[in-house]
Each structure stands twice: as C-alpha cells, then as structure tokens.
Amino acid sequence: MFGKVVFSGVLTLLAGNFVNGATYYVSVVTGDDAWVGSRERPFRTITKALSLLYGGDTCIVQGGVYREKVVVRTHGSPRRPVVIRAADGDTVIIAGTERIAAWEVGGDGLWRAVVPRRVLQLLAGGRRRPMAREPDLDPEEMFDTSRWLPVESSSDGTVIFSGPPVPSGWWDGGLCLFLTGKRWIMHRGRVVASGGRRLQCDTSALWGRLNPQVYLGGGSGCIYHLHALDKPGEWFWQDDTLYYKPFPGEEPSSLVVEARLRREGLLLDGCSHVVVKGITFVMATLSMEEAAACRVDRCTFLFPEPMFAYDNGWVRDQPAGKGYSITHWKGKGIALSGKGNALKDCYIAHSWGDGISVGGADNLVENCYVDDCDWSATDAAALSVTGSGHTIRHCTLRNTARSVLVHRHARHIRILHCDLGDAGRMCEDLGITYSFHTHGDSSVIAWNRVHDNHAGSTASGIYLDNYDTAYFVHHNVIWNVEIAIQTNKPAVGHRIFHNTAWHCRKAMHAWGREGTSVEDQLVANNLAERAWDVGTRFLNNVTTPDPEFVAPEHGDFTLRSGSPALDAGAVIPGITERYAGEAPDAGAFEHGLPPWTAGASLLLPDEKDIFQYMMKH
DSSP states (O other): OOOOBOOSSOOGGGSSOOOOOOEEEEOTTTOOTTSOOOSSSOBSOHHHHHTTOOTTOEEEEOSEEEOSOEEOOOOOOSSSOEEEEEOTTOOEEEESEEEEOOOEEOTTSOEEEEOOSOOOEEEETTEEEOBOEESOOOTTOTTOOTTSEEEEEOTTSEEEEOSSOBOTTTTTTOEEEEEETTOSSOEEEEEEEEEBTEEEEOTTSGGGGSOHHHHOEEEEEEEEOGGGOOSTTOEEEETTEEEEOOOTTOOTTTOOEEEEOOSEEEEOTTOBSEEEESOEEESOEEEEEEEESOEEESOEEESOSOOOOOSOTTTTSOOTTSOSOGGGOSSOSEEEEEESOEEESOEEEOOSSOSEEEOSBSOEEESOEEEEEOTTOSSOOSEEEOEESOEEESOEEEEESSOSEEOTTEESOEEESOEEEEEOSSOSSEEEEEEOSOEEEEEEEESOEEEEEOOSSSEEEEEEOTTOEEEEEESOEEEEEEEEEEEOSSEESOEEESOEEEEEEEEEEOOOOTTOOEESOEEESOEESSOOOOSSEEESOEEOSOOOEEEGGGTEEEEOTTOTTTTOSOOOTTTSOOOSSSSOOSSSOOTTSOOOOOSOOBOOOOHHHHHHHHHHO
C-alpha cells in the first residue's frame, strides 16, 4: 500500500442519509465489458461502467492500472450521489500513459518507436525521464538554472546563446525557454531559424509586447531539441517517432516504458453530485470545471500537468473577452470551478503548471498537500485561486518557481491554517502568497505558517500588490523572507492584526508610483524584531530583538512566560476576544492557550511504490 490518509474532519458528504442505487464493479485484470458488471463478472473499463450509472449508483474499481480517459456525463443529487471509488484495500491507478514495446535500435545507439500521437512525458524503468535538452537536465532538480546557458534576448525574437556555434538550421523547430531581465516569469518560443550562437524565435510570442526593460536582456536559457539527445535516459518525440537513449545494460525487451499520450485522466466537467474516492492518477489530470457539489477524496496525483504552450506567462493565454477565469487558463493542474465542489485529503506533486486551480464560487480545498509545481516558471502556483467565496484550509503548499498561492481576482475567500513555504525557486519579485488588482471583499488570510522565500529580490511573505483592497491578515507567523507583509500602493482598507514576523529584513513595506498611498490600513497587536510601520493607524505593536519564542529554530513561535509580548495587545472585536492574561498577547500565539496548528495531516504516498506497481501491471 502507498500510505494512509489521516483525516482531519468528518466525511460529511458520505455520511448523509443516502438512497442506495445499483453497484457496478470494474476490473482491468479480470473483467470484460461484455459482462454484466457484477462482483463475479466485472466490466473491464471504468468508461463502460459509467455509461450505465445514474444518481445513487456506485462504481467500485478493483486493483490495476486503467490506461483510459474517463469522462463522466451523469448527475447525482444531494441524497443520490454518483460514487466512483477504489475497492477497499486495492491500488487503483488511472494513467495517461500507454506501454511502448515495439522498439528498433539504430546504429547511433538510439531506440526508436513509431508513436503517432505526441508524447508528453515518459516513464522508463519506473522513473520519469527528461526530454532532451541543451544543456542537460537533472530530472530531480527542475528548479536548478545554475547550468543553463547565458543568453541575451531581444523583443524581435532573437536569442543569443553563449557556447560553441552550431551549423545553420541546427536548432530549427526546437523550443527555447529563458529567464531574462528581472526574471519575473519565464519566456518560451519556437525556434524558426538558427545558426552560430543565434536563435530566431516565432515573433508571435508575447514577450515582444511586454516591457523589454523588465523582461528582456541578459539571463539564462535552454533549448529542447532532438539534437540535444546525448545523455542516457533522455527522450524526444518528433515526426511520429519516439527516440530514447538507453543507459548501459538496458534492453528493449525488458525495459518497461510508459509514454504519456493523454493529458486528461478523469473529466467531471459540468457534473453535479459526483464523488470520487481513493484513486491514484499518474501523468493524468482531473478536471471538475463548471461542476456543482462534486467531491474528490483521498486521491493522489503525480505529474498532473505536462509542459504546455503559452505566449504570456502572466495570464497563460486567456482569450480576450472571457474574463479572468481558470476555464481558459493553460497549465491548470487539477481544476475546480463551478459551485460548491470540494477537494479533500489529496496529494498533488510535480507539475509544469498549477498543482490545483480553483475558480467559480464557494469551493473547498481542505487537507491537501501540494508540492513541486510551476516548472514553467509562469504565474502558476501550487494553488491558484480566482472567483469568490472559496475556502482553503489545513493545506500544505510548497516548493514552487514563483508564488506558492496566487489569489488574483479572488473575492471574499478564506486562507486558513495552511503551511506555505519554499517559494521563489526560479523567479524574482514575488510573495509566498500573491494578489494584484484585487478587491478582497473582506478576504481572510489567517492562522498560517508562511516561510522561506528563496527569491533574490522582493522576497515577501504575504504580498498584497498594487490596487489590492480589503484584506484581513491576522494570526500568521512569517519567517525567513525579506518582507513579512507587503501592501503596495494604492492599498485601501487592509487590516493587519496579530502577526508574528521573524528573520525578516522588514516587517512591512509598500511600494507605489508617485501620487499613490496606503489608506485606511489598521496595524495592531503584531510582533517582530523590525518595526510595523506601514499603515494609517498603529496600535499595540511590539518590536523587540528578543521576543522569547520557545524554539524558533524548530519553527515554534509560541511565547515563553517572560516574553515582552505577553498582555501587550489590545482587544479587537471578532479577532482577540479569547485570551489568557489581563490583555491579549501581541503576535500570532496566545500564551496559556493551546497553539493553533497549520498544514495538512496526510501520510504521503511512496511514489516509488506507485511506479513499481505500474511496471508490474
């Protein structure tokens, strides 16, 4: 087994007084779609079972690897949901891959297989293999740009690489990725001409329309191309042919190779009252867009989003006139939109784009662990949120190229009890949480652990960028960042209460163009070794070089009995009504009361076990 889920709450959706319907069984190992779908005579495919499901029916999927795109077109109701779940104790994998076995070995030592469909990703020998690239890529270090080639980029699509010159046409048709200028986002372009050290990329790429003083100039980059296929374990797909360079000792007859040919694994788009439980997705996404009251529980998603095309890394090619909606983003990862849907107790990891994207209204993400996302170094994140009324709680979100949680154009949302960290692994000028041009409408960011922004410049914790309004930011502990809380101008109506900042160059900062200002920003009951000095009204903030935390080196920012923050705060209705001493303490924790907790409570799956299981099935 791959580990258990430790539940943080009651599975209320499945605990109701439901009316039972029919139950169908599926087994990719022993089933046949010509059978009746009973336990003794199961169907072979999930797709066959779903063609028969109505409200109240259940599809029980038995152990095995299901290499199919599953589309749900049925609807349940509050008392008669449609349930799709793994059989108790079984390992069920939905994969976007197909086995590749018909190899030919060329005189150059490369293996070749005819694959008419574009290969998006590759597993070989139970490990993800990197696409051929110059310079070579360490697949375990997707954020490492230290070995990239120095480049100079221009707005006409020209990219000049350092290194030895190449013959004319050598890199034609390849893909160029580069981080230049202020390194806010990564650009990409298709190479239309090459020679010497010069690449000419398709000038339709939007990098030429962005401010060249910000985005272009010197930096570093890489090229994906068949001519870069020179390292064992690399692969490339071109002209209906998959190429693979084997390691010494690998043989076509014995090496298990899985090529990702499908982006989607399970589609719940437009569905209502559908429950999905206990399924592992490998190189396959789940989409729950424009859905209503659907729920995904205890699922694992590995490599949900492959490399994707985009022109503008900020909006990921949202069409004009569509509004800011995740329905039209690229690189969404696991997508939720519509109303009243939930993603709970899930593990999501290793994405070129978002881990999770949330839009619509009143959706829930709870007790999820999202790791290693935004390999594209765009404005993607472990979790991206738009829309209104969403709740993100008790999640662990970490390890991204830019921000960990992006909530641009999201109103009246709640980000509660989350552990958010290790942002800025590739890009600059970002926050661990980030919003811009957004009316928060009393959005709440509270009881979170926010830490470790690795960006070299403007590395903020909670970043409310220009034209953000009306956020409540309280009871967060923020450490190992440049700026704990940044409220860029114009900023209106923010409330900054009971936060603790430590090992930050500044507790607060606000940048804005001449003539802009911070308005109606109340800053109260906060604790740091730096001044709380950005706002219009300040109340009972504590600045001290020694707050007497219990064990900050181990992430414990609760207070000792002699802390200068004890009883130093003021009562704020609705925020500090419960306290242990004569007055509230300053900072995120109240001495004498049980400390609040943050982050997901999942026992993470063993990914090696998952890939070994796939190899055997």
